[in-house]
Amino acid sequence: MTSSDAPLLDVRALQIRYGAVNAVRDASLTVRKGELVAVIGNNGAGKSSILRGICGLVKPVAGKVIFSGLESTSMPAHQHVARGLVMVPEGRLIFADQSVEDNLILGAYTRWRKARPESLAAIERAYTLFPRLKERRHQQAGSLSGGEQQMLAIARGLNSNPKLLMIDELSLGLAPKIVEQLLEVLQTLNRQGLSILLVEQLAAYALGIAQRAYVVANGVIAKEGKATELANDPEVMAAFLGKKHE
Ligand SMILES: Nc1ncnc2c1ncn2[C@@H]1O[C@H](COP(=O)(O)OP(=O)(O)OP(=O)(O)O)[C@@H](O)[C@H]1O
Ligand SMILES: [Mg+2]
Incomplete structure (x- = not known):
């Protein structure tokens, strides 16, 4: 394999444990530059743990994470962000008592110190992508609706200037119409060249916009393939696709 063929993210035989809990027993996955890849799986399957292992929030007990050509398995989380590996965590974790704009400035922090004009441009780009945030720029982030918080x-x-954006449970607690709007934004970003790894319990949503997908069950990758094929796979259908919003 030549270096230009190498995936942007290459996760090999990842294992994550919390004490006696074997949350991830064997997970291998790749994201190529420009791809939108979904990771689907039921409650407790190990999806968030895989993401935490990738971005250094938990230390894997075994396996490798190679990002952008460099083994980065034991790098601390802030170094991953500086190298362009950025996660939007499950539950969003915004600063509720700060304004919308201050939250965006914090997102641009790694660049803010060095390149203030670029950071301001990044914030303007965020407002172009989400005009609603511009309308609410001086409002406390905690007073936003769930969709606006997402x-x-x-x-x-995005303000951290990612090469790969990983999103954990985009749809959590949101109405279907809002989820569909957010998915459209992700699709637009992907068409503009952003690589995305989308983790989603509601598989139909994720498979609707992804090119490829992985199915996680009990801490292992149970299936992988083209999103359109998995969406038509009777086993996957039976396990997940009844699910959009219960
Ligand atoms: N901090 C923790 N300490 C102990 N066990 C944990 C911890 N975090 C997760 N687990 C366990 O690890 C397993 C995988 O959890 P994980 O959160 O990765 O799953 P998930 O697929 O993201 O689930 P969900 O769809 O509910 O977000 C579960 O059995 C969970 O109970
Ligand atoms: Mg999770």
């Missing part, structure tokens, strides 16, 4: 969490992630 917009803010995504915009904040």
